[in-house]
Amino acid sequence: MEAISNSTPLIYLAKVSNLNLLKKLFNEIIVPEEVYEEVVVKGEERGEPEVSLISDLFEEGFIRKEKARRPKRGLRGLHEAEGKAIDLCEEEGIDHILVDDKEAFKLAKLLGLEPWxxxxxxLKFFELGEIDYRKLRRALQDLSNAGYFMTAEVYELILGKARELKG
Known part of the structure; x- marks a missing residue:
């Protein structure tokens, strides 16, 4: 299974040391050139520590960049990279998109894609047994500490689902 990714899932999964676990979910991650530019090129310029983890996955071929062929989506509130990621899903016939932005998430659902x-x-890593409940809680806390926006309700919802899965 393949997925298209926007910047933030790659950045935040790297920040909480869970980026390599994407290999348990997908055979390949494809990003638009704009995402590569934002995450790797600009991340290196800023000295972001997670860039080396992301770069390693590009070097080994698990993540690859692709040029979206369509012109930029002209939708208000959607960043260029998010629009290109959605375009790539449609161009490549890939349903799974990794995206955090609220507007991009809604548009992806509207277009019949499966946004994550x-x-x-x-939570999926927990469901697959790749992380335990303690590591799930720690990863969610680390996400929040790294600047990832998550309401207390969403945090509790995820932990509730994990408890249900744990049975």
Missing amino acids: RTSSII
Whole structure:
């Protein structure tokens, strides 16, 4: 299974040391050139520590960049990279998109895609047994500490789902 990704899921999964677990969910991650530019090129310029983890996955071929062929989506509130990621899903016939932005998430659903937020990806790692409940809680707390926006209700909802899965 393949997925298209926007910037924030890659950045935040790297920040909480869960980026490599994407290999348990997908065979390949494809990003638009704009995402590569934002995450790797500009991240290196800013000296972001998570860039090396992301770059390693590009070097090994798990993540690859692709040029979206469509012109930029002209939708208000949607950043260029998010629009290009959605375009790539449609161009490549890939249903899964990793995206956190609220407007991009809603548009992806509207277009019949299957959007995954960073927080739901971490829950999926728990569901697959790749992380335990303690590591799930720690990852969610680390996400929040790293600047990822998650309401207390969403945090509790994720932990509630994990408790249900744990049975």
